Amino acid sequence: MAEIDAYNEALKSGRYQKPDGLMGKYDNVRCLWEDEELGLYLRPYLKPAVGRKRERGERLRVLDLGCGSGDGFEFITSIDGSKSLTPEHNAKVMEPDMLGFYKGIDVNEGLLSQARAIYGGRGNMLFVQSDFNDHDLCSEEPYDLYLANYGTLSHNTDQQTVELLSNIAEHSKDGALISIDWLGRFSYEWQTLWTQDLESNQWMDYVISYIHSDAGDKEQLTYFPLRIMGRREVLNIYRQAKRKAGGGIALRKLADRSSFVGRHMGTGQYNPHCQPLRLVVNSLFEPHLCTDLDEALVRYVPRDGFTEVNAYHQRLADCWNHLVTHTKALLEGGQLPEALAEMPAPLRRSLAAMKGVVRAAAGMKIGNPRASLVEPQLAYCLRELEMGLQRGQGCGHGLVAIFEVVK
Numbered sequence: 001m002a003e004i005d006a007y008n009e010a011l012k013s014g015r016y017q018k019p020d021g022l023m024g025k026y027d028n029v030r031c032l033w034e035d036e037e038l039g040l041y042l043r044p045y046l047k048p049a050v051g052r053k054r055e056r057g058e059r060l061r062v063l064d065l066g067c068g069s070g071d072g073f074e075f076i077t078s079i080d081g082s083k084s085l086t087p088e089h090n091a092k093v094m095e096p097d098m099l100g101f102y103k104g105i106d107v108n109e110g111l112l113s114q115a116r117a118i119y120g121g122r123g124n125m126l127f128v129q130s131d132f133n134d135h136d137l138c139s140e141e142p143y144d145l146y147l148a149n150y151g152t153l154s155h156n157t158d159q160q161t162v163e164l165l166s167n168i169a170e171h172s173k174d175g176a177l178i179s180i181d182w183l184g185r186f187s188y189e190w191q192t193l194w195t196q197d198l199e200s201n202q203w204m205d206y207v208i209s210y211i212h213s214d215a216g217d218k219e220q221l222t223y224f225p226l227r228i229m230g231r232r233e234v235l236n237i238y239r240q241a242k243r244k245a246g247g248g249i250a251l252r253k254l255a256d257r258s259s260f261v262g263r264h265m266g267t268g269q270y271n272p273h274c275q276p277l278r279l280v281v282n283s284l285f286e287p288h289l290c291t292d293l294d295e296a297l298v299r300y301v302p303r304d305g306f307t308e309v310n311a312y313h314q315r316l317a318d319c320w321n322h323l324v325t326h327t328k329a330l331l332e333g334g335q336l337p338e339a340l341a342e343m344p345a346p347l348r349r350s351l352a353a354m355k356g357v358v359r360a361a362a363g364m365k366i367g368n369p370r371a372s373l374v375e376p377q378l379a380y381c382l383r384e385l386e387m388g389l390q391r392g393q394g395c396g397h398g399l400v401a402i403f404e405v406v407k
């Protein structure tokens with residue numbers, strides 16, 4: 001029957017599933033913390049690159065390495081261009097019409113089928129099943145933006161990554177951008193794996209257990225090795241790639257992403273002290289749902305012998321908890337917490353923002369202002385704390401690196 005076919009087509013498109021902000025691959029943290037934070041790190045470099053293209057009447061070519069379901073397209077076309085409340089607030093750094101050509105490469109045919117079901121109708125998007133390390137960059141026009149997001153290059157050996165980066169540097173034009181994020185070596189989620197011996201402990205045995213809720217399903221899951229990276233290791237790869245390419249590549253940004261909200265916070269699989277903070281932050285972002293703010297407090301347990309790494313996590317936890325406690329007091333009319341001995345600028349800005357939001361929400365009589373206004377803003381402010389305090393050491397679930405080709 002036509003009706004059945006029609007609904008099956010809609011289902012197959014991947015656009016007919018109920019978005020669930022509280023769990024799953026595209027939960028609120030993925031969309032509103034991780035994608036947006038990545039976008040904020042990339043924006044200062046992507047915006048001028050798009051502007052230069054526009055001036056020349058050209059459009060961008062994008063190569064998405066390990067594209068999965070074509071996630072890179074959604075990511076680059078969703079980066080906000082403006083903070084204004086005017087009609088331009090919807091302007092994106094790169095509107096879809098600025099995309100000349102997008103190629104997504106992945107080894108996984110199932111994910112590529114999903115990508116084709118979503119984007120296959122677009123003439124300027126192509127999905128190819130291949131190992132991106134074997135991809136011959138010289139055989140086609142160079143790209144303007146190379147994406148390898150969400151741990152994709154953690155599948156590679158360092159030698160493969162050096163080769164890939166130096167190839168891109170050699171075969172791309174001035175101003176081309178490369179956005180990578182590896183798994184962070186010192187994420188709290190896998191504190192039991194922290195080590196000082198970086199040479200002999202480069203890989204973790206990873207499992208995508210967080211996506212399954214049934215304990216029985218979890219027992220059957222496949223583990224696979226992923227390279228965990230710290231600052232020193234990224235710099236080492238960068239130096240080697242630069243040497244191999246004879247220069248031509250510059251590291252523009254190195255930043256931690258998803259401290260305390262990584263995927264494995266809820267499993268406790270690699271650190272028994274973890275609390276399900278990703279779930280709590282998903283709930284903060286979720287409209288119409290009130291969250292118990294006591295559950296959002298971080299109980300950070302340090303590990304001896306990691307002074308610098310502990311210092312980052314502890315400082316973030318202190319600022320995070322101060323902001324949460326302060327917001328709770330503003331909402332409930334309780335005593336505000338005493339100022340911390342050190343009040344870093346991102347914390348002061350966040351406290352001021354929350355004061356303004358709670359005051360505005362208090363005057364609203366429509367809807368549920370706590371759930372739909374105050375709590376999402378608290379989640380954004382927690383993200384601001386991470387962005388302001390991180391030092392690109394590998395202390396988040398992801399360690400983001402933005403490179404630029406310079407000729």
Ligand SMILES: C[S@@+](CC[C@H](N)C(=O)[O-])C[C@H]1O[C@@H](n2cnc3c(N)ncnc32)[C@H](O)[C@@H]1O
Pocket residue numbers: 065066067068069071072105106107108111130131132133148149150151152155
């Ligand atoms: C963590 S997922 C990231 C997916 C997607 N980029 C995203 O934003 O969610 C890593 C992806 O890289 C792919 N992958 C890993 N090694 C690869 C290789 N050598 N060549 C092509 N794809 C690869 C995997 O199949 C998987 O889809």
